[in-house]
Amino acid sequence: MAEYSALSLLKNALSGNRDWRPAWRKAEPKPAYDVVIVGGGGHGLATAYYLAREHGIARVAVLEKGWLGSGNIGRNTTIVRSNYLLPESIRFYDFSVKLWENLSHALNYNVMFSQRGILNLAHSPAQADEYIRRGNAMRHGGGDAVWLTRHEIARRVPGIDFSPRARFPVVGGLLQPRAGTARHDAVAWGYARAADRLGVDIVENCEVTGFLREGDRITGVATTRGDIRAGKVALAVAGSTSRLMRMAGIERFPIESHVLQAFVTEAVKPYVDCVVTFGGGHLYMSQSDKGGLVFGGDLDGYNSYAQRGNLPLVKEVMSEMVAMFPATARLRLLRSWGGVMDMSMDGSPIITRGPLPGMYLNCGWCYGGFKATPASGFSFAWTIAKDEPHPINAPFTLSRFERGAVIDEKGQGPTPKLH
């Protein structure tokens, strides 16, 4: 398959775009692989790519029960950021942002990573103090953060309600300039194409129905397309983690699956040039290149595998949106949808060996998985290839709950709906 380039664009334009080849093969599952990755979302595909590129392990299959990109990689609000407080998180997510910065080049696929910045609005002096503390932590950890005053924000994002009638007056805001957005589908497609070119088999419409075992050891997977043996079985199945664990005989696990909704409005002219989050509630919004305002808020707040939510949350998110950007009140909503989040007990992910021999686990992304895609794939591939964690994912163990070493950004405790 040819490199994508200006020349290949020109050549294919001249032949009426009839000669483009599929970006990845429709692979048939083979009877055995070195590594089988369950879950053809962003994290699974990225893991396959880094396994092949960084570690030379190319006898790899990615199994996807639906079509590629049908899960959370195609359902998120496309935000990339590393504005965290705790050192473990800063290290991990800043590493991710650095991979994002070169991702289009590395994959030879335009993921449209746009470092337009993310602005967290603060609406009270206490919230401002908290944000400034976080900004200091980010800078201390090697990241970037800038405090903007109310006046500077008014100049930069004129759509925000700065009137005396604003229900939540803006005090200031924390800007991370290197944060931004990326085209989420392109991330899945780009990783899939790049992994495929390195020899990885991407098998769609192949659902895992059980595990092959020798004693305790996992030696492969049973699927709707037959048994597949594997030296190592890696799970990157987000909201379905508990279901897969149950297939492996683990009935209880520190994950709850929750539904998160997201929304997009009809397209309008350029209105907001960065990602903005509302501190008076929970809302994050950006404008896509097509012009739609893409936004989301809190979880619905109860266990769900339904990939759709209920109306009370829709109402809450819309009212926050209008409180922050009054001009959006007249916009029509184009679509809303839901995804199933793997909410961990401390709000941080789990990337580790185990919990059974022959098994590797990547889960607990809560609703921050998209931005982590490159670092997650990179460190998970490292963990699989070397049987030990990379320094950036070493703190994100499964045993941390028992050891009391939780990484709880918000200090919410083991209440997943609050993370």
Added chain:
Amino acid sequence: MLIPCPHCGPRDVQEFSYQGDATRKRPDPASTDVHAWHAYVYDRPNPAGPHREYWQHIGGCRAHIVVERDTLSHEVLGAAFASDLSNQGGTRP
């Protein structure tokens, strides 16, 4: 989503606060078994299908109730006072 409160009848989900899995068993408070406490605090069955869960009717009678609800369809299969179940030796928070 309507939740059939045993005291107030069917009410909108907005009137309720979700308290999570109702199948967990709290160890004896005097227990020093780390694994038992870890399982109680952190581990969840998280089923795809019928799920027993605590809700509190904060916008109504304020009763704690146990609801059985399908997490795949959001269909509510039943509800009862948590205290009744607890008095029968059932689960307690």
